[in-house]
Amino acid sequence: MKIKQIIIAGALLVSVTTFAQKDEFKALKKIYNKDVIKGEDLAEYKSLSDKVQPLAVEEGDKVYANFYRCMIPVLEYNAIDKTMAPMQIQMALMKFVSPKSITELAIGLNATLDYEKKTGKKIQTDDINETIASFKPELINYAVRLGNEKKFKESAEVLYSIYQLDKKDQENLYYAANYAVNAHDYDNAIVYYKELKALNYTGEGTIYYAKNKATGAEENFNTKSIRDNMIQLGTHISARDEKIPSKKGEIIRNIALILVDQGKTEEAKSALQEARKENPEDSGLIVSEANIYLSQNDTASYKRLISEAIDKSPNDEILVFNLGVTCGNANQFEDAEKYYRKAIELKPDFTNAYINLADLVLKPDAKIVEELNKLSTSPKDLKRYEVLKIERQKLFSKAMPLLEKAHQLDLKDDVIKSNLKSVYNFLEMTDKVKALKEEN
The missing domain is CATH 3.30.1490 (Dna Ligase; domain 1)
Known part of the structure; x- marks a missing residue:
């Protein structure tokens, strides 16, 4: 008898919960369907939305409970006084809209559309499509505003959500990828670029x-x-x-470069080779591929590709300069000097080329100083000291005109000034040190 009572009580509890759930849904739907939503309506709607969540058990109930909750920003937007100036509307919008709420909106609306497609009952489908069409321009403006404020990661998130709401508009996915790159969020950027590639998006x-x-x-x-x-x-x-023009080549190129940045060398090689087919004249891609081989100590492949890059763009001073940097980082100093001098030949006012070349010239000085510090006052070491001193003088004398030229091109660069002053001091050029100080 007691067992039956427990079962009956349990059944009554479920029944009461079900009725309560239905009442909450009815009240939510009633407010949602109002032509004009007022402040008190919104407050009640939010409260009801919170109450419905834990009561939803069935799949459909869960879908619609989430639908009503994710639509809160839309109802808040609809409650805004549209007679205000556009800037005021935007400011009001930003009080209740965030990248997170827009992501939740996209997830909730798509889940509802999928459920209604599966069940064949279009209860909210038409309304959702109308909501997306009317609300989308404001969301795009919001994403642009975030981008203008340098909030690139947030802008990318919003644009990707807009794309999720309307997958016919693939341009938003493209810009989401670009903003993700600006935010250095390469994990998401490559996901977006790969999706664009799979869609065969060209942007033409x-x-x-x-x-x-x-x-x-x-x-x-x-x-x-x-x-x-x-x-x-x-x-x-x-x-x-x-x-x-088509953006296909750019997309494949960015996929390849992100893979390089992520250290996925084998995948990056394949992507770079594909990118080069789409961008046959892009010497930067050849350099990127060459750098992979350099990191693997494959000098032969590296030099082959570098030669190919130079053949394609022999007068590109930026490319030539970057090759100098790459060679310098790889301790290939002779090649680095050759490329820096070539960059200067192509662009006589290339300040950074003069600075890097001077740094290259002075590089042996560190070892000389290290040896000097180990010398004693013995006759043998004193003789060695004089030899090393002359070697240092030669280095500083060779670097001096390069630093002077760099200073001439950029009079306000304090680092150049400091290095030039050190050279003058070592060479005991007191007049030049004084003249440099007087420039301040």
Whole structure:
């Protein structure tokens, strides 16, 4: 008898919970369906949304409980006074919208769409599609604002969520990848780029321009027909079209470079070879591949690729300079000097090339000083001291004109000044030291 009572009591408890759950859902739906949402409505809606979460047991209940909760920012946006200035609307929007809430919105809406597609009951599908269409422009403006504030990671997160809401608009995925790179969030960036590659996204298209007669400013239009219609109406003149080139090569290139940065050498090699097929004239990709071989001590492959890069861009002073840096870091000092001098030949006012070349010239000085510090006052060591002193003088004399040229090109660089002063002091050029001090 007691067992039956327990079972009945349990059944009553479930029944009460179910009724309570249904009442909460009904109240939520009632507020959600209002044409005008007021402050007190929002407060009650949020409270009901919190109460529904732990009560939802069935799959459908869980989906819709999450749907009503993730829609809170949308209801808050709809409650904003739209007669305010656009900037005020944006400021109001930022009080309750965040990258996290937008991510949750995308997850919640997509889960609801998937569930209704599976069950064949389109309860919220049409409303969700309308919400995405109307709310999306504000979300894009928000993402742009975050980007302008240098909040690149947050901007990437928002743009990726917008893409999740509308996967036909792949451009948002492309910009999400770019912002992720700016944020040095390479783990997410490569995921986005790989998805773009899988989609075969190219970004190719045409921008349609015409000049506004009233303002004199050139404006762009989404379609040719809209632009041509404005010209026929007489509000615009001077139509022109601008082709948007394919971004496919750039995407593959960025995938390869991120893999290099992540140290995934074998995968990076394959990606770089693919990127080079898409970008045959990009000598930077050849250098990136060469650097992988250099890190693996494969000098032969490294030199072969470097030669290929120089053949493709013999007059690119930045490439030549970077090759000098790479060789210097690999202790290939003769090659480094050759590339720095070539960079100066191509660009006589290349300040950094003079600085790096001077540093290269002075590099042996560290070993000389180390040896000097070990010498004693014995006759033999004193004789060695004089030899080393002459060697140092030769080094400093060779570096001096390079540092002087760098200083001439950049009079405000304190590091150049300090190094030049040290050279003058060692060579006992007191007049030049005094002149350098007087520049301050």
